[in-house]
Amino acid sequence: MTRIGVNGAAGRMGRTVIETAADREDLEVVVGFDVADVDAVRGVPVVDASDVGTGLAEYEPSVVVDFTLPESTVALADACAEAGVGMVVGTTGFDDEGFDRLESASEAVPVLKATNFSRGIQALLRTVREAVGALDGYDLELTETHHNDKVDAPSGTAKTILETVQEQRDVEPVYGREGHAPREDDEIGVFARRAGDIRGEHELVLAGNDEVVSLSHRAEDRAVFAAGALDAAAWLADRDPGWYEFGAVVDDT
Numbered sequence: 530m531t532r533i534g535v536n537g538a539a540g541r542m543g544r545t546v547i548e549t550a551a552d553r554e555d556l557e558v559v560v561g562f563d564v565a566d567v568d569a570v571r572g573v574p575v576v577d578a579s580d581v582g583t584g585l586a587e588y589e590p591s592v593v594v595d596f597t598l599p600e601s602t603v604a605l606a607d608a609c610a611e612a613g614v615g616m617v618v619g620t621t622g623f624d625d626e627g628f629d630r631l632e633s634a635s636e637a638v639p640v641l642k643a644t645n646f647s648r649g650i651q652a653l654l655r656t657v658r659e660a661v662g663a664l665d666g667y668d669l670e671l672t673e674t675h676h677n678d679k680v681d682a683p684s685g686t687a688k689t690i691l692e693t694v695q696e697q698r699d700v701e702p703v704y705g706r707e708g709h710a711p712r713e714d715d716e717i718g719v720f721a722r723r724a725g726d727i728r729g730e731h732e733l734v735l736a737g738n739d740e741v742v743s744l745s746h747r748a749e750d751r752a753v754f755a756a757g758a759l760d761a762a763a764w765l766a767d768r769d770p771g772w773y774e775f776g777a778v779v780d781d782t
């Protein structure tokens with residue numbers, strides 16, 4: 530039974546991770562951390578995140594699953610590196626410095642970071658690689674839609690799709706268009722929409738002169754991300770220190 534901690538336990542994803550874990554027999558959420566004034570979520574004690582080191586020592590999770598904000602994740606990374614606790618990072622929106630701090634932690638403990646923990650997105654990325662490689666010269670446009678509380682834009686998943694496209698083709702992102710904005714051949718338009726409680730939609734359009742290919746994914750419930758993050762946590766628990774990708778979990782399980 531893998532002992533799991535959840536950073537951001539009172540948030541949308543943190544709560545969903547705790548709810549999803551309740552149905553699993555291979556792992557148990559033993560502690561949550563949050564800055565919100567919440568004592569427990571579904572019976573899981575929630576410790577003040579400013580005291581994360583003490584909470585790690587007291588509850589001894591093997592891995593902490595993190596869905597918070599970048600500044601919270603890097604603070605957690607320092608504490609996990611010191612305590613010898615692995616990390617599954619779902620938080621998005623890191624700048625280069627934050628990313629470097631996570632990489633530093635991975636020298637001491639296993640760290641697995643993914644901008645999207647759905648298996649469907651992993652399959653989509655493989656399809657994107659193949660389609661962009663096959664359809665040379667087709668115009669590419671990327672759109673993502675998320676709930677109205679999302680703070681970072683474009684989404685981490687859109688950035689991952691963009692990076693996957695750029696592995697195949699040298700295109701420059703253009704974030705939104707306004708005014709006189711004729712399209713260049715080597716650009717990819719990237720658009721972020723925010724509305725309602727939409728869990729996450731992504732669409733890459735590849736358009737030739739007489740045909741359009743549309744590759745899209747829609748998450749219908751946050752449970753899909755929670756399940757993937759928990760699969761990653763169970764997989765990561767016995768690994769050596771290092772940097773790991775969710776694709777390896779999907780390939781293995």
Ligand code: NAD
Nearest residue numbers: 537539540541542563564578596601619621644645646754
């Ligand atoms: P949310 O705002 O509902 O929850 C965030 C939680 O973090 C809140 O409870 C907040 O109080 C807590 N928090 C803030 N500062 C903290 C700190 N210093 N220490 C501990 N907790 C702190 O947000 P959400 O919708 O759950 O999303 C969280 C993150 O997860 C976002 O970056 C989002 O983009 C990302 N996300 C990733 C995936 C994925 O599959 N990788 C899926 C969904 C969301």
